[in-house]
Amino acid sequence: MQSLRRFVVLVSLSVVLFISTPSFAGLIGDAILLSHRFPSENNVVESYLVSVENGSADARGFGGLYLANPEDKQILFNFFGPFLFPPDPFNGHKVDFIDTKVKNVTVSTNIQGWDDSRLAFADHNARFNWAGLSGNSDSYLYATFEQDDTHVLPEPATLLLLLMGMPFFVVQRKRFQK
Numbered sequence: 001m002q003s004l005r006r007f008v009v010l011v012s013l014s015v016v017l018f019i020s021t022p023s024f025a026g027l028i029g030d031a032i033l034l035s036h037r038f039p040s041e042n043n044v045v046e047s048y049l050v051s052v053e054n055g056s057a058d059a060r061g062f063g064g065l066y067l068a069n070p071e072d073k074q075i076l077f078n079f080f081g082p083f084l085f086p087p088d089p090f091n092g093h094k095v096d097f098i099d100t101k102v103k104n105v106t107v108s109t110n111i112q113g114w115d116d117s118r119l120a121f122a123d124h125n126a127r128f129n130w131a132g133l134s135g136n137s138d139s140y141l142y143a144t145f146e147q148d149d150t151h152v153l154p155e156p157a158t159l160l161l162l163l164m165g166m167p168f169f170v171v172q173r174k175r176f177q178k
Contacts, residue, residue: 026071026073026147027052027070027071027072028053028054029052030051030099030100031049031051031052032050032052032095032097033048033049033050033094033096033097034047034050034060034062034068034070035047035048035094035095036062036092037091037092037093038086038088038090038092039086039089039090039091040090041089041090041094045063046063049097050070052070054071054072056069058070061080065079066078066079066083070095073146073147074143074144075142075143076142077093077140077141077142077143078139078140079136079140080137082135082136082137083134083135083136084133084134085130085131085132085134086131086132087131090127090129091129091130091131091132092118092127092128092129092130093127093130094125094126094128095125095126096124096125097124097125099124100147101147102121102126102145102146102147103146104145105126106146107128107142107144108142108144109139109140109142110139110140111130111133111135111141112133113133114133118130118131118133119143126143126145128141128143
């Protein structure tokens with residue numbers, strides 16, 4: 001009887017510790033809207049609603065200029081050939097409907113003239129303004145997202161914890177019936 005109680009307590013404690021461990025979700029499984037906008041941020045030229053997957057199955061080409069490939073914690077932009085974006089107020093890419101809140105975005109690129117003033121992000125979107133930039137077929141821009149989505153495991157874990165505690169109550173009931 002004593003060993004059963006110890007077992008129930010240890011299992012319950014293990015489950016509680018497992019449940020309370022924070023996990024950081026990425027973009028995998030999220031629905032996001034990828035869109036090229038020109039000549040202003042409000043004018044959508046081309047857009048795709050995608051469910052983010054590992055690999056290139058969710059990659060989308062935009063106007064024969066570049067490929068946007070969302071991954072777990074980043075979006076990879078690879079350019080197809082020589083390009084020159086006209087210097088309009090906004091000529092670039094916007095990522096919308098990210099299911100979790102964006103805390104920070106960092107950019108790694110080899111595009112001459114890029115600086116962080118061309119990047120803007122809010123809770124659920126990021127904007128990359130390529131107005132006036134030029135490059136060639138080996139040009140890339142990789143945007144890495146940090147998400148403010150620390151959370152604990154949802155309802156299934158709570159249900160599991162309750163179900164694991166049930167044998168304890170059964171044993172207690174039988175004990176009091178004697």
